[in-house]
């Protein structure tokens with residue numbers, strides 16, 4: 217921490233300088249306003265001790281100038297006449313504190329320490345604000361997302377590759393942009409490659425470019441996206457759709473940071489950070505042999521799994537009002553609100569299309585809304601009548617036996633019903649909407665043996 221003392225009294229100068237040096241601060245001395253302002257411009261100063269009575273200019277003017285040069289600098293004024301008047305004016309102009317002469321050494325040291333603390337805090341706040349700007353388009357409230365954002369904040373400054381996974385519409389691309397913004401590469405390019413929308417035979421030239429005459433139609437040399445992303449970030453969306461030969465080339469760029477354009481002879485070196493995204497199960501693809509294991513591990517240095525919206529419903533109200541505001545402004549309806557019933561509907565829905573679907577639903581409601589309050593009737597039918605219980609299913613890539621799967625599901629439901637009814641089959645049958653005889657037959661067929669907790673209830677059932 218460096219302190220500048222601007223005071224025209226040599227004795228006082230030396231007393232202050234010695235005192236502060238003893239406390240471990242670097243001290244710069246100036247005896248006139250001109251000298252002081254020059255020193256301030258030439259080196260990074262954290263705190264200024266400023267005498268208000270200077271030979272060449274009024275101290276208040278110097279204070280204003282210091283503040284205009286660096287609004288975060290901490291200025292402590294020293295006033296000879298303990299003139300409260302000028303001290304108050306100085307405080308109003310942004311001085312941190314004032315010390316009337318004569319002063320006690322300890323008082324000076326304490327005030328300086330406090331001033332430097334404030335200066336440090338302001339500095340940190342500014343850095344934080346700037347970093348957050350990369351996240352200003354993201355909205356979240358849930359703990360799950362908070363943890364993801366924390367991870368992003370920590371991972372963004374490095375060069376490590378990042379793999380983003382999550383269902384469609386969970387915000388993978390938005391997050392990739394935020395990571396880029398929060399990284400030292402923010403000034404560099406952010407290039408998005410949607411690998412699934414580029415025809416396979418064009419993917420390599422798209423990524424790595426080609427030289428003139430590389431193939432029919434290659435009339436000129438063309439740079440690929442990796443080269444365009446030099447110094448920045450490349451976002452490889454839907455990485456799971458990249459065919460195996462191109463995967464090999466990708467691996468090389470990651471390992472060697474260089475590649476050879478299609479038809480070329482010379483390697484091109486690039487400095488690119490890779491963020492890949494997928495909603496496919498890459499691990500499964502590795503097991504299947506459709507995705508290279510070595511590439512998977514290279515991409516997967518840091519994995520961020522974006523949870524589906526239905527698993528972080530706390531985010532829904534904040535997201536809804538964010539979109540309401542945005543589309544409201546776009547459509548000249550700036551003061552729209554959601555009715556409590558409308559919000560209930562949004563909270564109850566399971567959002568298979570995640571945040572993107574919510575965004576679309578809100579946009580539609582804003583456009584259709586006749587008044588200032590959005591009611592559920594402005595939502596599309598599927599949102600209003602969700603299936604009572606969404607069924608979680610997954611079909612393994614190597615297929616399944618449907619009959620066996622259905623039996624497993626039936627068995628689980630029957631067991632759960634029996635448990636709920638303390639094993640009383642007649643009541644469980646009622647819960648399931650089947651006849652007791654049917655249930656009994658199913659229990660035998662499916663080999664349900666689990667003795668329920670309410671064994672007594674069951675025997676009394678038998679007796680009755």
Ligand SMILES: Nc1ncnc2c1ncn2[C@@H]1O[C@H](COP(=O)(O)OP(=O)(O)OP(=O)(O)O)[C@@H](O)[C@H]1O
Nearest residue numbers: 353354355383384385386387388389390571572575
């Ligand atoms: N946390 C969020 N805050 C604000 N907007 C969000 C958030 N998450 C997603 N969005 C918005 O939802 C839409 C979908 O997000 P994005 O395109 O990033 O999803 P994705 O995971 O890449 O989807 P896909 O897999 O279908 O490509 C975008 O318009 C994005 O701005």
Ligand SMILES: [Mg+2]
Nearest residue numbers: 385388389453
């Ligand atoms: Mg996307």
